[in-house]
Amino acid sequence: MSDSPKTAQHGLAEHTHGSFVPLQIRSDRPSSKSVSDFEAISPLQDLWRYLQPDQLNGLDSDVLGEYESEVSFVSTDDVKISWIESTDERVGSIGVPEDRVAAAAYTNASKTLLIEVAESAEVKEPVVIKIAANHPAPSALHIFVIAKKFSNATLIVEHMGLGNLAEIIEIDVQDEAKLNIVSVQNWDKGSAHVSAHFSKLARNSFLKHSIASFGGDLVRITPVTTFTGPGAEVEMNGVYFASAGQHLENRPFVDHAAPNCKSRVTYKGALQGNKAHTVWIGDVLIRVVAEGTDTYELNRNLLLTDGARADSVPNLEIETGEIEGAGHASASGRFDDEQLFYLQARGITVDDARRLVVLGFLVDILQRTGVEELVEILTSIVEEKLGSY
Amino acid sequence: MATLEIKNLHVTVETDQGTKEILKGVDLTIKSGEIHAVMGPNGSGKSTLAYSIAGHPKYTVTKGEILLDGENVLDLSVDERARAGLFLAMQYPVEIPGVSVSNFLRTAKTAITGEAPALRTWIKDVRDAMSGLKIDSTFSERNVNEGFSGGEKKRHEILQLELLKPRFAILDETDSGLDVDALKIVSEGVNRAHQANDLGVLMITHYTRILKYIKPDFVHVFVDGKVAEQGGAELADQLEAEGYDRYVKA
Numbered sequence: 023m024s025d026s027p028k029t030a031q032h033g034l035a036e037h038t039h040g041s042f043v044p045l046q047i048r049s050d051r052p053s054s055k056s057v058s059d060f061e062a063i064s065p066l067q068d069l070w071r072y073l074q075p076d077q078l079n080g081l082d083s084d085v086l087g088e089y090e091s092e093v094s095f096v097s098t099d100d101v102k103i104s105w106i107e108s109t110d111e112r113v114g115s116i117g118v119p120e121d122r123v124a125a126a127a128y129t130n131a132s133k134t135l136l137i138e139v140a141e142s143a144e145v146k147e148p149v150v151i152k153i154a155a156n157h158p159a160p161s162a163l164h165i166f167v168i169a170k171k172f173s174n175a176t177l178i179v180e181h182m183g184l185g186n187l188a189e190i191i192e193i194d195v196q197d198e199a200k201l202n203i204v205s206v207q208n209w210d211k212g213s214a215h216v217s218a219h220f221s222k223l224a225r226n227s228f229l230k231h232s233i234a235s236f237g238g239d240l241v242r243i244t245p246v247t248t249f250t251g252p253g254a255e256v257e258m259n260g261v262y263f264a265s266a267g268q269h270l271e272n273r274p275f276v277d278h279a280a281p282n283c284k285s286r287v288t289y290k291g292a293l294q295g296n297k298a299h300t301v302w303i304g305d306v307l308i309r310v311v312a313e314g315t316d317t318y319e320l321n322r323n324l325l326l327t328d329g330a331r332a333d334s335v336p337n338l339e340i341e342t343g344e345i346e347g348a349g350h351a352s353a354s355g356r357f358d359d360e361q362l363f364y365l366q367a368r369g370i371t372v373d374d375a376r377r378l379v380v381l382g383f384l385v386d387i388l389q390r391t392g393v394e395e396l397v398e399i400l401t402s403i404v405e406e407k408l409g410s411y
Numbered sequence: 412m413a414t415l416e417i418k419n420l421h422v423t424v425e426t427d428q429g430t431k432e433i434l435k436g437v438d439l440t441i442k443s444g445e446i447h448a449v450m451g452p453n454g455s456g457k458s459t460l461a462y463s464i465a466g467h468p469k470y471t472v473t474k475g476e477i478l479l480d481g482e483n484v485l486d487l488s489v490d491e492r493a494r495a496g497l498f499l500a501m502q503y504p505v506e507i508p509g510v511s512v513s514n515f516l517r518t519a520k521t522a523i524t525g526e527a528p529a530l531r532t533w534i535k536d537v538r539d540a541m542s543g544l545k546i547d548s549t550f551s552e553r554n555v556n557e558g559f560s561g562g563e564k565k566r567h568e569i570l571q572l573e574l575l576k577p578r579f580a581i582l583d584e585t586d587s588g589l590d591v592d593a594l595k596i597v598s599e600g601v602n603r604a605h606q607a608n609d610l611g612v613l614m615i616t617h618y619t620r621i622l623k624y625i626k627p628d629f630v631h632v633f634v635d636g637k638v639a640e641q642g643g644a645e646l647a648d649q650l651e652a653e654g655y656d657r658y659v660k661a
Contacts, residue, residue, distance in 0.1 A: 358505075359468065360505045361505050361506075361507050363465075363467055363468070363489060363505075364501065364505040364507065365507070365515075365519075366488070366489035366493065367465050367466075367489055367490075367492075367498075367499050367501075368490075368515075368519035368522070368523070368571065368575065369490050369493035369494045369519055369522035369523040369575070370518055370519055370522045371490050371522065372488070372490065374518065374522070375490075378507070378510055378515075378518065379507065379510070381509065382507055382508050382509030382510035382554070383508060383509055385509035386509035386554070389509070
């Protein structure tokens, strides 16, 4: 393994989360479909240490409502979308909850939204699932995506409105399939969203998994990707922008449980305003069987004002030495003065230069989604947030 | 006719060993249309001169003046200096992820002229300037300096020079790291900007190679933070033959 330099290329200083280093090994985390198997949420638990239970707006309770009328979609021959009973044997086959909120989502969602990309389907247009909430009652939603063999599709899951949502998204990427999935969180003020994503990648499949979190008092996403067949590749991207009082947390985990797979994890965030808080915990596990693994994870945070806090912790566990490469980098800091100088030396005012740099910093990740319309929409959301500081 | 005057310029930087004086009284006057070459050995302060004129925050002017048509440049911020007509082609242009070349050029042009350029003529101007520098049209959609080769970065600097039309350009080792073909292309760009806009040029270079393509009116030899000798183009030929040895002898 090779660690990246302590000071990163953008001139950002390395940032740690304090002197305490959690000892828990990522692979050892318990999982269960039953809420009662998990203790009541407390910041004393490593999983929840960065937030207070009251920020969950009731998502940690045993009983949650359900979303159905809030979810809209268009089903086609190539991409069939329907509600199925959660007792269906496929549900829960990709991922078992690893925390209390996910278990609550699992048990309370009596129906699951099934999205099936047909075998060998080449789907040109992005498929959009819109989740538009309009009430604060804590609720559960379960989504199950199957990208069948040799298929190629793009799926956008949009979250908006006022809502408090505990969510599970299971993603089954079958042999040779290519799936590009983007989850957008642009909730109204007063919303909380805790979401567990579980992806399994079969032989030679490709998953591009992107998170874009901008709106919501609390958004916490735990995307887990597990390689189950050789030769698969995942690109996990995340972009987030926390304003005053917002807590945006991402805990990506890549489980290299098959040989010759490749993972790239890239998350970038900006923070502005008092008590803007972002958390990124990036875990990668390379199991004994995972020879030929090639992995790199990176997190960068740009602090635009005082009073904001970015926690960033990359973890890499390696159980075999027979790998192609493994590395990680994490850096949080302020503007790169050299970038600002370059732009100012071309006549651009310092305020415009900052705006351009922040936008560029985040748009870089947005562009990776490869969905032009989405890049435009998300760019305008970022611009709007930037205008308010 | 504009004049850029540098008078008795003293500049310091903060280092681990404390404050260090790099420029020790530089005097230099450039008029519109003139091409000046500043040559000197490594560590003589050539780049410091370039950055100090542009206003890089790392450098502190402790004494002296920089005047643009009598106006004190040192009172201006970096962007105000650029808008006043100064341009620095950087030796190490910085990557700006996520900002496309076309967006950057348009934003800079708008900032310099105070209004957005008319779309149709702007697109044509950019296209013509790019083809003059043999820059591929796909370049516009790439992010500023990201993944650019050394030659591409330098051509991108000269592209900006041609499009932003400053009154004075400081070229900080624009020739370094270029092969002969790229050097010719870049030099032609500088010569075009010089002719089209009566541009005054301060060309900082370590080598005489670029002077075959850009003919200087004046050559200044820079040693230990000030001008040690000046003359015409013939001084460059002498340097070519003799090197800097006779200046740096202790």
